[in-house]
Amino acid sequence: TTSAPEPDCLFCSIVEGKIPAEIVARSENVVAFADINPQAPVHVLVVPTEHHGEVAQLAAARPEVLAELVALAEQVAGEQADGQFRLVFNSGPQAGQSVFHVHGHVLGGTSLGGRFA
């Protein structure tokens, strides 16, 4: 975990505007953008502007930013998904994490069912 931009980090590059993304909302320390490969009618990623690898590291280092991230997820869901959403953090490759800059998946816009996978 670090607060400096990581040169080879995809989501640091999106936060910095070096790689384009469909930004849908921002707050002081969090950016929300559309997932490039959506798995639900609403699939938005919420990421801290600071680089942290995994959600537990963010929670330990910057708990107020994690709270801000959840608030922005709810705002986006309010705008796009009737305020109802699933918020998923994959932590570690075995859990499906492929980008090692914390991101919450905000999923909604349909009945998601009762499964987690």
Ligand code: 5GP
């Ligand atoms: P993970 O597998 O790490 O939990 O989630 C990474 C997510 O990032 C995936 O849902 C994937 O579709 C998304 N993604 C990967 N590359 C890009 C990109 O260049 N732009 C955007 N907007 N999303 C991306």
Ligand code: ZN
């Ligand atoms: Zn990063």
